Amino acid sequence: MLAVYDLWTFVAENWRELLDGLVNTLKVSLIAIAGSAVIGIVLGAARAYRVPVVSQLAAVYVEVIRNTPILVQIFMIFFALPQAGIRLDAFTVAWLAVMIWGGAFNTENFRAGFEAVPYRYREAAYALGFGGISTFLNVTLPIGGRIALPSSINTYISVVKNTSLMYVIGYPELTTTAINIANLTLETLEALTVLAIVYLTLVWGLSAAIRMLESKLAIPEMR
Amino acid sequence: MTGAALALFPDWSGPVVRYILEVGLPTTLRISAFAVLGATVIGILLGTLLTVEFWASKTAIRGYIEVFRGLPILVTVFLVYFGLPALSPQLEFGPVPATILALILWGSAQVAEATRGAVGSIPREQHEAAAALGFGWVGRHVYVIVPQALRRLLPPLVSLLVNIIQNSTLAAVIGGIDLLQSAKAQTERLTFFPPAGIGEIHAVEIFGFVMLLFFVISFPLTRLAAYLERRLA
Numbered sequence: 472m473l474a475v476y477d478l479w480t481f482v483a484e485n486w487r488e489l490l491d492g493l494v495n496t497l498k499v500s501l502i503a504i505a506g507s508a509v510i511g512i513v514l515g516a517a518r519a520y521r522v523p524v525v526s527q528l529a530a531v532y533v534e535v536i537r538n539t540p541i542l543v544q545i546f547m548i549f550f551a552l553p554q555a556g557i558r559l560d561a562f563t564v565a566w567l568a569v570m571i572w573g574g575a576f577n578t579e580n581f582r583a584g585f586e587a588v589p590y591r592y593r594e595a596a597y598a599l600g601f602g603g604i605s606t607f608l609n610v611t612l613p614i615g616g617r618i619a620l621p622s623s624i625n626t627y628i629s630v631v632k633n634t635s636l637m638y639v640i641g642y643p644e645l646t647t648t649a650i651n652i653a654n655l656t657l658e659t660l661e662a663l664t665v666l667a668i669v670y671l672t673l674v675w676g677l678s679a680a681i682r683m684l685e686s687k688l689a690i691p692e693m694r
Numbered sequence: 695m696t697g698a699a700l701a702l703f704p705d706w707s708g709p710v711v712r713y714i715l716e717v718g719l720p721t722t723l724r725i726s727a728f729a730v731l732g733a734t735v736i737g738i739l740l741g742t743l744l745t746v747e748f749w750a751s752k753t754a755i756r757g758y759i760e761v762f763r764g765l766p767i768l769v770t771v772f773l774v775y776f777g778l779p780a781l782s783p784q785l786e787f788g789p790v791p792a793t794i795l796a797l798i799l800w801g802s803a804q805v806a807e808a809t810r811g812a813v814g815s816i817p818r819e820q821h822e823a824a825a826a827l828g829f830g831w832v833g834r835h836v837y838v839i840v841p842q843a844l845r846r847l848l849p850p851l852v853s854l855l856v857n858i859i860q861n862s863t864l865a866a867v868i869g870g871i872d873l874l875q876s877a878k879a880q881t882e883r884l885t886f887f888p889p890a891g892i893g894e895i896h897a898v899e900i901f902g903f904v905m906l907l908f909f910v911i912s913f914p915l916t917r918l919a920a921y922l923e924r925r926l927a
Contacts, residue, residue, distance in 0.1 A: 538912035539905045540860035542867075543874055547905065550881070551897035635766035639867055646768060650776075659780040666769050667761075674764040 481661035485652050489665060492648030499565045499644060500631045506570035507630060511577025511623060512616070516607065518578060519585035519615075529578055536575035541633055544568055549640045561642035565634065573630040577623055584619025585611055617688050624681045628674055635670070645669060706892055710880040710900060718876025719907070725790060725862040725872060729797035730855050736798065737805020738847070742835055744810045755806065762803035767861055771796040775868050789870030797858050804857075808850040812843035849926065852919040856912050877904045 482489070514529040516522075536544065545568045548559065559567065588611050596606040635646040643651075646666060653662035744755045762770060775792040778785035787795060816839050824838040866875035881900045884891045 534913065534916075535905075535909065538856075538916060539908045540863040540874070542863040543901060543905050543908060546874065546878065547898075547901045550878070551901045554895045554897045632766035635768045638768060646766070646772075650772065653776070659776050663769070663773055663777045667765060667773070670766055670769060671761065671764045675760070678764075 476660055477658075478661050478664055481656075481658050482665065485656075488648050488652060489645070492643055492645040493669060495642070495648075496631070496634050496644040496646075499562070499569065499634045499637070499642075500627075502566040503570040503573055503630050503634070504627045506566070507573030507577045507626065508623070510570070510574030511581045511619075511626075512612070514574070514578040515581025515585055515619075516611075518582040533575045533578050536572055537579075541568070541572050542636055542639065544572065545636060545639060561637070561640050564640055565637045565642045565644065568637075569630050569633050572633060573626050576626040576629070580619045580622040580626060581615065583622070584617075585615035587618045588615045614690060617690055620688060621681060621685055624677065624684070628677050631673055631677070632670065706884055706894070706896065707899070710884070710896075711903070713880055714873060714876045714900075714903070714907075717871055718873040721790060721865070721871055721876075722859070722862050722873040725793050725797070725865055725870070726855070726859045728794045729801060729858045729862065732794070732798035733801025733805055733854065733858065734851060736802035738809050738840065740802060741806035741809020742813055742840060744806060745813050759803045759806050762799045763807070765800075767796065767800050768864055768867065770799055771864050771868060774799070789865055789868045790872075792868060793862065793865035793870055793872075796864070797861060800861075801854055801858055804854055805847075805851070808847055809843065812846040813839060815846060816842050846926065849919050849922040852915055852922060856915045856919065859911060859915075860908065873904055873907060877901060 514525070514532070517525040517529050520526075545564065548568050549561070549564045552559065592610050592614065593606055596610045601609065634644050637644050638647045638650065641647060649662040649666050653659045740755050740758065743751055744759075746752070765773075771793060774787065774796045775789065778787065813835075820838055820842065821834060824834040829837065862872055863874040865872045866878065869875070871879070877900050881895070881897045884894055884896055884900075887893050
């Protein structure tokens with residue numbers, strides 16, 4: 472006979488492991504978010520300015536990642552790369568896989584953002600004597616980055632959600648931890664409740680943060 | 695056979711490719727077809743109902759949308775596959791139906807959100823004209839408003855199809871034999887000693903083949919979605 476549903480006892484008995492799981496989820500998410508932001512800005516700029524070779528390679532990267540399931544990408548990195556002599560531990564695969572995935576989506580986000588910066592802004596910078604790189608850093612990036620902000624934050628939210636897929640490689644983030652506890656204690660419903668509450672809090676919190684940021688960072692002329 | 699062709703299609707590849715195409719691919723397509731159909735029908739229904747100004751239905755549908763869009767899809771799969779049987783033994787589903795159900799929950803939330811916008815964008819005069827012709831609320835929406843909203847819904851529906859095809863691989867996590875799981879099974883089989891396998895690892899080639907299959911299916915669809923989006927804009 473299964474025990475009755477008791478969320479408090481479940482949390483009281485397992486909060487340490489669950490907290491470790493949550494910390495791992497956040498750790499992997501933060502590394503992946505930072506990495507995918509860098510990938511997105513660099514490759515997005517290469518795409519927007521049609522930097523030869525880099526732009527084409529970035530396009531291939533974006534299309535391959537966006538048109539194949541992330542789960543297959545994770546399998547490729549974790550189960551197939553060792554055949555080629557590249558052996559990565561579960562933690563590295565965890566952040567690397569979601570970073571590569573998020574980077575591809577972010578490349579498109581930032582490309583669209585940079586392309587939306589009116590040419591006259593850059594023209595004004597050139598007229599003031601700014602070079603190509605300082606125009607990008609002082610004009611295109613701050614304005615285009617703000618245009619790309621809502622879509623890139625949506626990508627970061629998906630990155631957080633996708634860390635749950637690391638269950639398949641056994642990396643002890645939140646989902647793996649909760650399901651493993653449920654398998655031991657048979658408290659399936661309690662474990663699933665914890666998962667649902669924590670993920671919804673993370674995702675809804677981030678969404679609320681976007682809306683606040685959006686109104687704060689909105690570009691006056693484009694409002 | 696020439697040397698190049700032999701290198702491209704080694705002896706072990708025949709049975710592997712056949713298993714993936716004959717067992718894995720149909721399961722992936724079946725999951726995707728049922729999930730898209732269910733998500734579209736339920737999503738359009740919920741999205742249309744969301745335009746009705748009644749607080750109880752609005753709150754309930756809003757909650758449904760926010761919950762299933764907010765949860766990682768894997769967690770929704772676990773809720774259906776592990777959670778429902780724990781609630782009642784009658785609610786036990788196999789891996790494939792459980793994945794379909796989870797994808798319908800997630801997909802219908804996406805479609806409902808898109809439908810709300812599309813239905814809301816139909817001008818008020820259309821409602822009034824339909825009402826003047828004697829249509830009630832249901833007739834007005836079924837024959838006049840929703841058919842017009844469908845045009846605007848087409849790009850998000852194609853994107854949904856791509857997302858559902860890709861997320862159907864979640865079936866592999868709970869043991870459904872889809873494209874990904876069939877590939878994994880074959881990779882493992884080849885590592886066994888003869889007669890079952892050949893004692894070799896060919897994970898790169900096999901998972902690479904699966905990636906290629908998904909790409910060949912998804913790429914034209916994402917192009918189509920982008921084209922439809924541009925044409926509407």
